[in-house]
Amino acid sequence: MVSAAPYIEVITPFVICVGTSLEDSTAIAQAIDRRAIVMIAPDSEAARKLLVGDTGIPDSPAGMEDLETRVIERGCLRVDLVSRQVTWGEVDIALSAREFDLLATLATEAGRVWTFEELMARIWKTRYLGDADPVVSAVKRLRRRLALVVDELRVVSVRGVGFRLVVPD
Incomplete structure (x- = not known):
């Protein structure tokens, strides 16, 4: 009988800084000191995309999501x-x-x-x-x-x- 190695699940917490300045986000990241992943998003829509991995449509400079507008x-x-x-x-x-x-x-x-x-x-x-x-x-x-x-x-x-x-x- 082959025994499997015990499975240990490691959960890494993360913090999303939405609409915060670079200075504030940096201060948060330094305070957390590698105990969590820090993600920075300019707004709630960008944060949503980070969370769900929405990469289907490339962002254009003007934020247009219309594939017809190339x-x-x-x-x-x-x-x-x-x-x-x-x-x-x-x-x-x-x-x-x-x-x-x-x-x-x-x-x-x-x-x-x-x-x-x-x-x-x-x-x-x-x-x-x-x-x-x-x-x-x-x-x-x-x-x-x-x-x-x-x-x-x-x-x-x-x-x-x-x-x-x-x-x-």
Whole structure:
């Protein structure tokens, strides 16, 4: 008779930090000191996805869950969300990952003002706590990249609110 080794079930507790700042989440992780797994989620929907392992649809920069929306076209601007390529007419526009995410988000609803809060949540996956510097810096870099290729495409500041994309017809 073969005896099986005893089975010992080890349960590792975990903590989900939802909507907390990076500093608060870090403090929680340090306080727990490897006694639990710490997962950080920007909102309850992201926490739900972490828990159920919802990876069926890749997240797009703007958070669109529609599989039909793979390419955004606004005038001569074409943003391919799958290949992460941007073109203006026939000219390719090389962008960093953050610049691509920013442009793709703004292009989903060109002309609409995207608030700092919305941009921080969608692109940086964090809450806006009054510091617009990350958004402003990314917009500056995006404007520089776009200016190398096209003059007509503009990211316009709406003072104290956010930004909007202006695409000529």
